[in-house]
Amino acid sequence: MLGPGAKTAAACFYHVFRLRQVRSQVGHEVTQQLVIAFITIRLDYCNSLLAGLPRSTLEPLQRVQNAAARLVFG
Numbered sequence: 418m419l420g421p422g423a424k425t426a427a428a429c430f431y432h433v434f435r436l437r438q439v440r441s442q443v444g445h446e447v448t449q450q451l452v453i454a455f456i457t458i459r460l461d462y463c464n465s466l467l468a469g470l471p472r473s474t475l476e477p478l479q480r481v482q483n484a485a486a487r488l489v490f491g
Contacts, residue, residue, distance in 0.1 A: 420474060422467075422470070422474040422475065422477050422478050423474075423477055425459060425460070425477075425478060425481075426477035426478055426480065426481050428459065429455075429456045429459055429460065429478075429481040429485070430481060430484065432455040432456055433452075433456065433481065433484045433485055433488055436448060436451055436452060436455070436488060437488055440488065445489075448488065448489060449489050452485050452488060452489050456481065456482075456485045457485065460478060460481065460482060
């Protein structure tokens with residue numbers, strides 16, 4: 418059974434994968450807006466509940482954020 422951090426990370430990585438496929442077709446600005454809409458919003462949701470959680474729970478979410486940044490900034 419996956420924890421809440423892992424479930425969120427899995428859903429976000431799905432979106433990162435899909436956005437990577439269409440990035441060249443939609444352009445930089447649209448890619449940035451889609452990353453915000455699909456990934457950043459999901460990571461920010463209930464952000465205050467993540468405070469104080471163990472590193473093992475937060476690391477998958479950090480990897481998602483890093484992948485989203487690489488997607489936007491190349």
